[in-house]
Amino acid sequence: MKKRTCAIICHGGAGGISFPQRRANGLTKATSIGYGMLTQGRSSLDAVQRAIEILEDTSIFNAGTGSSLNLAGVAEMDAALMTSDMRFGGVGAITDVRNPIAVARFVMERTDHLLLCGDQALRFARLMNVPRYNPATKEKKRIWRRQKKARGNRYFKKVKNFVTHYGTVGAVAVDTRGLISIATSSGGITFRLPGRVGDTPLIGTGTYADRHGGVSATGHGEQIMRHMIAFRAVSLMQRLSARAAAQKTMSYAKRHQCACGLIGIDKRGAVVWAHNTKAMSWCFIKKGTLRLFKY
Ligand code: GLY
Numbered sequence: 001m002k003k004r005t006c007a008i009i010c011h012g013g014a015g016g017i018s019f020p021q022r023r024a025n026g027l028t029k030a031t032s033i034g035y036g037m038l039t040q041g042r043s044s045l046d047a048v049q050r051a052i053e054i055l056e057d058t059s060i061f062n063a064g065t066g067s068s069l070n071l072a073g074v075a076e077m078d079a080a081l082m083t084s085d086m087r088f089g090g091v092g093a094i095t096d097v098r099n100p101i102a103v104a105r106f107v108m109e110r111t112d113h114l115l116l117c118g119d120q121a122l123r124f125a126r127l128m129n130v131p132r133y134n135p136a137t138k139e140k141k142r143i144w145r146r147q148k149k150a151r152g153n154r155y156f157k158k159v160k161n162f163v164t165h166y167g168t169v170g171a172v173a174v175d176t177r178g179l180i181s182i183a184t185s186s187g188g189i190t191f192r193l194p195g196r197v198g199d200t201p202l203i204g205t206g207t208y209a210d211r212h213g214g215v216s217a218t219g220h221g222e223q224i225m226r227h228m229i230a231f232r233a234v235s236l237m238q239r240l241s242a243r244a245a246a247q248k249t250m251s252y253a254k255r256h257q258c259a260c261g262l263i264g265i266d267k268r269g270a271v272v273w274a275h276n277t278k279a280m281s282w283c284f285i286k287k288g289t290l291r292l293f294k295y
Contacts, residue, residue: 005174006035006039006286007271009272010169010283011170011261011280011281012026012280013167013261014261015167015279022058026055026058027055027292030050030058030283034047034171034173035285037050038176041176043175047181049081051171051173055171055185056098057098057099063077063185063186063187065137066137067186068189069140069141069190069191070192070194073136073148075134076095076188076194078200078206082181082207084180084209084211088207090104090201091103091116093121094116097122097125101183106125106130107124167186168184168218170185170217178267180209180213182209186200189220198225199222199229200221204228204230205217205221206218209234212267213266215233215262219261219275220259220260229249233262246262258276262274262275263284
């Protein structure tokens with residue numbers, strides 16, 4: 001079988017870019033390690049999982065350690081993986097684990113299900129011998145206390161400006177066998193209602209792959225869910241170039257007040273990123289060449 005060119009792209013969320021140097025460092029590390037695995041012949045699934053674990057462990061991103069806290073001050077996290085041969089595993093509103101993406105992989109490979117949520121997702125993680133870990137950082141606790149003072153317990157107040165609250169992480173890779181894999185992980189939106197699950201672990205919304213390509217989306221989860229952003233972009237890849245599919249999806253999203261961004265790879269191995277927010281941090285490597293967002 002002819003070896004395909006491998007590639008990987010990672011993102012650190014769409015919105016504003018605070019601490020760009022720290023984001024650049026985290027993304028460069030995750031993408032480089034993922035790419036190294038691909039060149040050693042490892043699967044794109046292993047590469048995107050490892051890349052996301054690195055981003056989850058980098059506290060500047062809103063995923064894993066450093067996840068934003070919900071109204072009750074708890075980090076409930078979402079994560080999912082999907083492959084172009086339609087394997088999927090996800091967790092929603094999981095607490096007390098270091099790497100939600102690793103639990104999502106267990107859901108994919110050790111169960112007949114696609115998505116586990118809340119306390120039972122945590123219970124499953126314990127059965128898989130995933131140790132207890134509190135992902136809340138001092139910085140996120142400080143932000144939470146400040147917001148709590150300003151907002152009290154107003155659960156249902158709409159957050160006016162989501163832009164600074166985004167920070168989901170995502171990775172898309174294609175390996176030498178042509179398998180495309182996606183992984184997305186998110187700490188959700190600050191001050192959300194407990195139990196809220198965003199777009200990240202729902203097939204077709206924040207995470208989607210099929211034989212035409214794969215996409216990880218980031219941004220305002222509720223709008224991404226309504227408009228099936230990842231599925232929409234991958235479907236367009238069937239008849240359009242990756243770039244045209246991404247741009248068309250972003251124009252559609254903008255028309256529907258869906259502030260978001262995406263990264264993707266199509267079946268020809270074309271790598272793409274696009275966003276309709278002020279900024280998005282990303283990094284990719286293809287044919288040994290690394291490219292990083294400008295800051
Ligand atoms: N896009 C991440 C979230 O809204 O949860």
